Amino acid sequence: QSALTQPASVSGSPGQSITISCTGTSSDVGSYNLVSWYQQHPGKAPKLMIYEVSKRPSGVSNRFSGSKSGNTASLTISGLQAEDEADYYCCSYAGSSTWVFGTGTKVTVL
Amino acid sequence: QVQLVESGGGLVKPGGSLRLSCAASGFTFSDYYMSWIRQAPGKGLEWVSYISSSGSTIYYADSVKGRFTISRDNAKNSLYLQMNSLRAEDTAVYYCARGSVVLCFDLWGRGTLVTVSS
Numbered sequence: 001q002s003a004l005t006q007p008a009s010v011s012g013s014p015g016q017s018i019t020i021s022c023t024g025t026s027s028d029v030g031s032y033n034l035v036s037w038y039q040q041h042p043g044k045a046p047k048l049m050i051y052e053v054s055k056r057p058s059g060v061s062n063r064f065s066g067s068k069s070g071n072t073a074s075l076t077i078s079g080l081q082a083e084d085e086a087d088y089y090c091c092s093y094a095g096s097s098t099w100v101f102g103t104g105t106k107v108t109v110l
Numbered sequence: 111q112v113q114l115v116e117s118g119g120g121l122v123k124p125g126g127s128l129r130l131s132c133a134a135s136g137f138t139f140s141d142y143y144m145s146w147i148r149q150a151p152g153k154g155l156e157w158v159s160y161i162s163s164s165g166s167t168i169y170y171a172d173s174v175k176g177r178f179t180i181s182r183d184n185a186k187n188s189l190y191l192q193m194n195s196l197r198a199e200d201t202a203v204y205y206c207a208r209g210s211v212v213l214c215f216d217l218w219g220r221g222t223l224v225t226v227s228s
Contacts, residue, residue: 046155
């Protein structure tokens with residue numbers, strides 16, 4: 001299983017919107033609407049931000065949204081805030097109770 | 111409160127063994143499938159292993175298959191990872207994570223560091 005491909009870094013100014021892409025294959029992202037996104041601050045455990053491509057867990061800001069087209073999923077952060085500066089990872093179910101994570105994207109708030 | 115707490119990490123020589131534990135509290139552990147996920151220093155997340163709620167179904171990433179063994183004790187609300195034939199590339203923070211019905215990981219522990227070095 002190869003890691004899903006994400007851009008290494010994305011940056012934006014406060015208040016702007018940014019989008020992080022996550023490209024997989026027809027065996028993972030393309031086959032299942034089971035893409036999730038995780039936020040990880042330095043030295044901390046990952047936190048679930050999006051599940052089933054576009055759903056937000058209770059307590060996650062509606063500034064975070066997700067989508068998918070074909071083999072590529074995307075996470076959009078609107079109204080960028082300083083606290084959004086973190087690493088973000090996508091994850092896709094890959095069948096037979098296995099998962100594959102993305103390479104990770106460092107978000108910088110300018 | 112609802113939490114997962116890993117333990118058992120440390121420094122081990124190549125070829126050595128280590129057993130990680132994950133203590134669950136605040137929820138009905140036996141209702142959930144669980145996974146181990148690791149993160150090498152400065153690197154991304156890698157799914158390592160899955161165990162069903164009853165423990166009857168188990169899967170591993172190819173990178174650890176044949177060397178690692180996942181298990182659980184629902185009576186003790188605990189998850190384990192027995193790691194044998196350790197290699198330098200197994201050096202990572204190991205997280206235990208609770209599986210959600212929508213096939214993602216909705217609760218993570220703080221992780222335990224495993225360092226494989228001579």
